[in-house]
Amino acid sequence: MTVLEPNELYKNYSQKTTAETEVAVSHADVFGPFTIGFSDEVGRRIGLMPTIYYSPTDSQGFLSTDDSTAEIGVSLQLIQSLYDLRNVMTSLLVLEHAYSKYDDTTDLASLDLSEILGKKVSELPAFKLANSLSKFKLDLLTEPFNFHRLPAIYLLDHLEIVLTLFQSSDDLQTGVALDYFQQREWRLVQHFHPSLFWYSLGDHADYKDENRRSRLLQRREIQAKIGRSQGYLNACWVLESIDGVPIRDLVSFVSAPNESLDLIGQDISDLFPSATFVPAEDLGFDG
Secondary structure, eight states: OOOOOOOGGGOOOEEEEESSEEEEOOOHHOOOEEEEEEOOOHHHHHEEOOOEEOOOOBSSSOOOOOTTOOOBHHHHHHHHHHHHHHHHHHHHHHHHHHHHHTTTTTOTTTBBTTTTTTGEEEEEEEEHHHSSSHHHHHHHHHGGGGGOOOOOOHHHHHHHHHHTTEESSSSSTTTTTTGGGGGOOOOOOOOTTTTTEEEEEEESSSSSSTTTTTHHHHHOOOHHHHHHOHHHHHTTEEEEEEEEEEEEGGGOEEEEEEHHHHHHHOHHHHTTEEEEEEEEHHHHHOO
């Protein structure tokens, strides 16, 4: 998502240069002519957060690529440190799990951390060692962490959210400087809040889609159109409502090419009852 007014969707913001030509580029050129928009207030209520842009450079200030021989720059070092911190936090998680058998808290061994770490808690390297320790030794190990804080599983989840917000400021494939930075991107990251109702498109044990069977054909159509694997969809979440109000009722703006309206199969006003519809052609779309 991006912070733009409708009349900015087709405004040229950079030049993509190839060996043969220069092409003026707008947000719609990159992401297509279909748009749904939320007000600032609704965007914040559903948890939209601004992207954290980083400069993908090496230690010499040049764009860092897979072929780079120089050390990575400061931005990439900071991100790498966050991944290292995530690994440290998993050790704390293992200690908390090992201690849970003594204080009768929820067993963590069956937790599936595949979306974060690619494995379950019981598959972590330190699991067997930590679970072989006596309560006395675990007391000594966990005492430095006994201050007012969230459990490690939540800290890991929050750290993962931070990591998903990072976005390169430059398009490394085309070499266009600050290409992505000019998008002013915001992201909706799956997170739990009492007012938000999410469901998983995958096989999440606690948050499966209650209407999964009836939506199976729809899922297959979406999969075919976007060209993504089933594994990709399994990792996706859907935000269905906020405070009981369907998300589509909170959409305030919709734009699409006139020629596509027949393909949608429903009136825009039926799909998005509170939205103002503006044909993409009125904003600068020329097919």
